[in-house]
Amino acid sequence: MAVDVARRPGATEPRRGSASSRAGLWVITGLAGIAILVRLLDPEQFAWVRNFLIVFGSLLVEAMPFIVLGAFVSAAIEVFVPASAFEKIARLPRGLQIPAAAASGMAFPVCECGSVPVARRLAAKGLAPSAAVTFMLAAPIVNPVVVASTYVAYRGRDTVAIMVLGRLALGFIVAMAVGWVLGAVRGDQLLKQRDAEVEAHEVDAAERRWQRFFGHLTGDIVFMARFLILGAAIAAAVQTFIPQSILNGVANLPILSLIAMMALAFIMSLCSESDAFVAASFTAFGPAPQLAFLVFGPMVDLKLGALYVGTYERGFFRMVVIAVGATTLAATLWIQVFFG
């Protein structure tokens, strides 16, 4: 996919240079203007702006290190792990690959933002996309840190076993179900092609290994960061304007309570390592709606939606929303029948 930009017609180069200089000037002026505006803002009059910026900032400050960590792992896989290693795994029957991918999520204790670049790289290196996506969806739920945080959040309640074991089991089931739905789709059908020119700036195949490592690393960070920023902005806006109490009216309605909690998880875009504490605070809701919140949220939310749209081909996000939503709903309905 690399494009040799040096061979572009020389006549266009000065125009390109001046256009990018103008764009740079606008960007710097715009950033400076925004900084001054934020500084001059009266927090008494614009409490919602302050609220938005605090939530937006905290989402980013928490998620960015995980994105960067995921990008380090992703770049290391690209540069240091030979493609033949993944070809061997890819030759295994899908019936083995998908459960193995879900189980390997237990060894990757990061939240959902970190698993996206890793899954993307695994699929690009030749792992079956269905297995890579299964890993991506399972890891944020089945890893030991999340299991422990779920236990701590529900410790002392009668429902602690249902919540911890239920979340773990549903995490595996839903992730594997989505893997099966994806079926035999190929990597090039699933992964969005990156901008050829941008990619050419990131990495040159003739470079030394450490240079290629940093090329892939920073390319992944820049690529993921813009979608993370978009998702965090939407999530912060929703958190700023929509009160959480809006859902209390449906707490006792059988199916609506499940859908409402899944919708809430979608818009809140919480880290999977902390969402159990928020789910536990919805005491009006029973274990099943809380489980729906805890299983759906780490797989599909606004922040992740932006990352998925940027990473995968059109239709992937819609497919994940439908597959994860339907499987979570079906599974938690059974739990609602037995445990409320």
Next chain:
Amino acid sequence: MKRHWSPARVGAGLVIGAWAGLFWFVWAAGRTSLYLSTRTAWLIPMGAILMTVAAVGRLASARVERTEHLGSRETVMFGVIALPVVLLLALPPATLGSYAAGRRSNSTGIAASARIVSGPIDFVDIAAARSVKSAAADLRARAGERVTMDGFVTVDEGDTDRFQLTRFVITCCVADATISYVTVVDAPPGQVANDDWVRVTGTIYPLGSDILVDAETVVPIPPPDDPYLTP
């Protein structure tokens, strides 16, 4: 062959460097607690180090043999990625307040807290008492005890000697904040306003789901270094 600085690589290095700078600033200025809980505070130095390594690595490999140009789209994209850095650096130290308190659900604290039985009562215990029967019973057993609690004020319009003393409880970051509060009664009329930080000393009376503190003194205090509680 002559090597040139690649504007795209330098741009990527600088933008990631700006993020690294933000993380170093948050860490050095003691602002970690404005965004993250004590449990996740380690993310700030870790993020700062990782992003510094990434930025330095990119800049070190930014000289290339071919001529490269930075497109307008890439320039704008770098601006978008730098925008949160600018916003967070420009924002004066601030915490969630009464505006957010009205939009958040109640915290549940930690049910197994031993402090609620004999230690000083805090907002995490109050939260637990609202959601767990055993914790509520433990708190009821301490009705009539003198307590001192720090928090910010949320006052309903028209109330003069009654307000809610509130703290946010966070687990990982501010986005997961939930609230814990007590209702302060018999406060000196008209002395507090929304978002004021105060220290209330008084007598605690758990009455069902409402937990009252009959105020003896209400003293203004500066916002604490750790405005959010972590269970």
